[in-house]
Amino acid sequence: MVWRRTPARPVPLPDSPFLTIVLTGRNDGHGGDFVARFVRALRFNHRELTARGIGHEVVFVEWAPPADAPLLIERLFAGAPEIEPSVCSWYLVDGRYQEALSQNPRLRYLEFLAKNAGIRRARGRFVLATNCDVYLGRRILDVLGGGGLRPRVLYRAPRHDIKLTVDGSRLDWDVLEDPRNLDGEAHVLKRPYLGSGTGDFVLLDREAFHAIRGFNEVYRVARVGIDRNLLVKALSSGIAVEEIGGPVYHVNHVGSYRARGSAWDGREAEAPWGDSRWHASGVGYVNPPDWGLARAPERRVSDRIVQLDFSWDAVPALVDLRGVVVPVAREGLPHPAQYVRKR
Amino acid sequence: MKRALLALLRACGLVPARRYEALVRETKNIKRDRLEWKNKAVEASTRARSFKKQAARQAARLTEAVKAADTGSRRQELDALQARLEGAERELTTAREHLMVIESKLDILEGAANVLDARTRHGVAPDPGETGASA
Numbered sequence: 001m002v003w004r005r006t007p008a009r010p011v012p013l014p015d016s017p018f019l020t021i022v023l024t025g026r027n028d029g030h031g032g033d034f035v036a037r038f039v040r041a042l043r044f045n046h047r048e049l050t051a052r053g054i055g056h057e058v059v060f061v062e063w064a065p066p067a068d069a070p071l072l073i074e075r076l077f078a079g080a081p082e083i084e085p086s087v088c089s090w091y092l093v094d095g096r097y098q099e100a101l102s103q104n105p106r107l108r109y110l111e112f113l114a115k116n117a118g119i120r121r122a123r124g125r126f127v128l129a130t131n132c133d134v135y136l137g138r139r140i141l142d143v144l145g146g147g148g149l150r151p152r153v154l155y156r157a158p159r160h161d162i163k164l165t166v167d168g169s170r171l172d173w174d175v176l177e178d179p180r181n182l183d184g185e186a187h188v189l190k191r192p193y194l195g196s197g198t199g200d201f202v203l204l205d206r207e208a209f210h211a212i213r214g215f216n217e218v219y220r221v222a223r224v225g226i227d228r229n230l231l232v233k234a235l236s237s238g239i240a241v242e243e244i245g246g247p248v249y250h251v252n253h254v255g256s257y258r259a260r261g262s263a264w265d266g267r268e269a270e271a272p273w274g275d276s277r278w279h280a281s282g283v284g285y286v287n288p289p290d291w292g293l294a295r296a297p298e299r300r301v302s303d304r305i306v307q308l309d310f311s312w313d314a315v316p317a318l319v320d321l322r323g324v325v326v327p328v329a330r331e332g333l334p335h336p337a338q339y340v341r342k343r
Numbered sequence: 344m345k346r347a348l349l350a351l352l353r354a355c356g357l358v359p360a361r362r363y364e365a366l367v368r369e370t371k372n373i374k375r376d377r378l379e380w381k382n383k384a385v386e387a388s389t390r391a392r393s394f395k396k397q398a399a400r401q402a403a404r405l406t407e408a409v410k411a412a413d414t415g416s417r418r419q420e421l422d423a424l425q426a427r428l429e430g431a432e433r434e435l436t437t438a439r440e441h442l443m444v445i446e447s448k449l450d451i452l453e454g455a456a457n458v459l460d461a462r463t464r465h466g467v468a469p470d471p472g473e474t475g476a477s478a
Contacts, residue, residue, distance in 0.1 A: 102458055103451060103455055103458060104454050104457070104458075105457070105458065105461060218451070219451060220454070221450045221453075221454040222450075275450075278447065278450060279443040279444075279446060279447050282440065283443050283444050318455050318458065318459075319376075319451055319452060319455045321448045321451065321452075324444055324447050324448050324451070326440045326441065326444055327440075335436055336440065
C-alpha cells in the first residue's frame, strides 16, 4: 500500500506523454449501454492516436461507484485487451465526496469535480477533457499529430451528433463522416465559442489548466453550464479560445441533456443537472489552490488503480462566496456581460 | 463503542446534540447571509433597471439631436450626449455583471442552506469528531 499526496503545482515530467485524455464515469447504466459505448469510443480513439504515433495516456476517474454494481474497470478491459495498463491510469473516488461536496442533492454525479481530479493528475503536455462516448474527428487527429498545438490556447471542437438509429457496434470513418447519419444540421461554433457541447472537447496545455485551476469548484449547484463557465474563466485569464478545425462525433443515446433538456422547461430548478439558467456565461470563479481533490489520500491498489480515500481535508468549503467574481474583459472580445442569456 | 453508538443513533435518524446544534447554528447563519444577499440583489436589480431606463432616454434624445444637428453648437451637444450615452451603457454593463455575481452567490447560499437542512434532519453527515476534519 502506497500513500502519497498530489503536488500543489505542475512539475515538469520528463517522461510525460504528448496528450492526456481525461474521462470520467461509473457503472450506473447511464444512457442505456454506457459500458459498450465507452469501450467502442475508447478503442477507436486509442487506435487512431496510436496509428499516428501520438503519445497519449488516458486518465479515468471512476467517481463514487455504486456499491451494488461491479466496478467499471472490471468490465472495461475485458472489452479492450489491447489497451495496456501503462496507457491508462484509473482513479477510484470514494463515494462520500459526492455527498460532502454537494450543494444540490438533485445532482447525483458531480461530473466536473471528477474531471478536475483527473486533470490535476494528468501527466501529458496537453490535456483533453472530454466524454466517454466521444470520437475524435480526422482533422483533430491531424492537428494533434502535426504538432501544431500552442500553449495558452484552449481548443474547442463542434460536436456532430450521430442518429440514435445508427448501429453503434460498427462505427468507422465511413459511418461517422456520412452526412446522412447526422442528427440535424452540423453544429457550427461561433466566437467566442462558449456554447454547443463544450464539455465534449476542451483541450489545453497542462500548465494553463493548472493556472486556471480547472473547472469551477465553487459553484456546485448545477452541473450544466460548468463547461461553458470554464471558457469564461479562460478568456478572463487571457487564454485564447480557438476552434481546432474539425468536429468530434457523438452517438446519440437516451437520457442525454440534448435529448431531454426541454423536458424540464418551466421547472428548470428541479432538473437532475441543475438549473440551466444560472449565469454560467457571465461570472468568473477562483478555485482554491488544492482544487481537484489534491489533498485526497491516494492509495495504490493495483498496477492500474489508485483509490482516492475520503478525507475532509480534501473537501473545499461548502460556501466560498469570495470565489465568485466578475470576469475580466479582454480587448477584441465581447464584454463578458454580453455573453449571457437573461433569466 | 462510541462509534457503534453513533452509528446506531444515526440509523434511527438521530445525531449527537453537539452536531445538531452546530448544524442548526450554521443553517441560521446561512439563512441570514442569504437574506442580506437577497437585499443586495434587489438593490442591484433596481439600479440596473434605472440605468436601462436612463440609457433608453439618452438614446431617444440622441436620435432627436441627430435629426436637428445642423449647426456647430448642435454638434457639440450631440457629442456630449453621445459621451453620456456611452457612460450610461458602461454603468449598465457593470451593474448587470454585479447582479449576476450576486445571484450566483445567492444560488450557492440557497443550495448550502438546503444541504445543511437535509444533513440536520437526516444526520447524513459523518461526525467531524470521528474524521478529524475541520468541517
